[in-house]
Amino acid sequence: MFVSRLVIAIDGPAASGKGTLARRLAAHYGLPHLDTGLLYRATACALLDEGLRLDDIEAAVAAARGLSLTDFDDQRLRSREMGESASIVAALPEVRAELVDLQRRFAATDEGAVLDGRDIGTVICPDARVKIFVTASAEKRAQRRALELAGRGEKADYQNILADVKKRDERDSARSVAPLKPADDAVTLDTSELDIEGAFGAALAIVEKGRA
Ligand SMILES: Nc1ncnc2c1ncn2[C@@H]1O[C@H](COP(=O)(O)OP(=O)(O)O)[C@@H](O)[C@H]1O
Numbered sequence: 001m002f003v004s005r006l007v008i009a010i011d012g013p014a015a016s017g018k019g020t021l022a023r024r025l026a027a028h029y030g031l032p033h034l035d036t037g038l039l040y041r042a043t044a045c046a047l048l049d050e051g052l053r054l055d056d057i058e059a060a061v062a063a064a065r066g067l068s069l070t071d072f073d074d075q076r077l078r079s080r081e082m083g084e085s086a087s088i089v090a091a092l093p094e095v096r097a098e099l100v101d102l103q104r105r106f107a108a109t110d111e112g113a114v115l116d117g118r119d120i121g122t123v124i125c126p127d128a129r130v131k132i133f134v135t136a137s138a139e140k141r142a143q144r145r146a147l148e149l150a151g152r153g154e155k156a157d158y159q160n161i162l163a164d165v166k167k168r169d170e171r172d173s174a175r176s177v178a179p180l181k182p183a184d185d186a187v188t189l190d191t192s193e194l195d196i197e198g199a200f201g202a203a204l205a206i207v208e209k210g211r212a
């Protein structure tokens with residue numbers, strides 16, 4: 001095992017910039033990165049493709065079990081509809097249980113890994129060396145998500161996206177298993193007033209302090 005093994009757990013609400021920071025940190029430290037939201041999005045997508053209900057526990061568990069990290073259609077999974085659907089299947093404890101091993105295996109490499117999601121610091125990697133809880137005001141997050149969706153040619157009405165983001169945060173925070181919340185030992189990073197470079201600089205400082 002590497003002496004410098006480094007697992008970085010990044011959690012936070014919808015569109016807070018978790019993925020952007022996780023990708024940048026992974027590139028900086030030469031670590032693999034897993035966007036765990038894609039697992040829930042892909043599970044929901046598989047159900048919708050089969051015309052099945054999002055609360056069909058047996059089918060949702062089978063869909064989660066059948067996931068392969070290599071065949072994600074990012075563009076489709078990152079749509080607004082899929083974010084909302086993902087948060088419905090993510091509230092099913094059986095689905096979450098099915099996805100734990102895959103995520104822990106991903107984090108178990110000799111050098112470490114960067115994972116981002118909602119429960120990385122609390123459930124998936126409670127021993128991560130560094131935990132960052134990334135947040136920003138709902139309005140800033142909705143603005144950023146609207147720009148992102150518009151950039152991909154998806155319809156992006158700011159008020160609708162703001163309502164989506166708030167509803168999803170509420171569902172993610174209120175669920176009984178692995179709710180969205182900072183781990184006790186996480187450092188909170190509010191990016192409301194930071195651009196991407198500023199947020200990356202602040203995240204890097206948190207990691208460097210945490211691994212010292
Ligand atoms: N600090 C920031 N300032 C402005 N835009 C940002 C910032 N961080 C992320 N973004 C943009 O906001 C959108 C959502 O970021 P993303 O990293 O995908 O969030 P999450 O993974 O939390 O959903 C992306 O288009 C991203 O480029």
Ligand SMILES: Nc1ccn([C@@H]2O[C@H](COP(=O)(O)OP(=O)(O)O)[C@@H](O)[C@H]2O)c(=O)n1
Nearest residue numbers: 013014015036037040086087090117118119
């Ligand atoms: N570790 C995780 C990651 C995502 N999720 C769920 O999956 C949904 C989509 O996650 P995401 O990270 O792709 O969403 P964004 O923050 O990118 O909008 C979330 O709203 C959560 O319900 C989760 O429950 N646990």
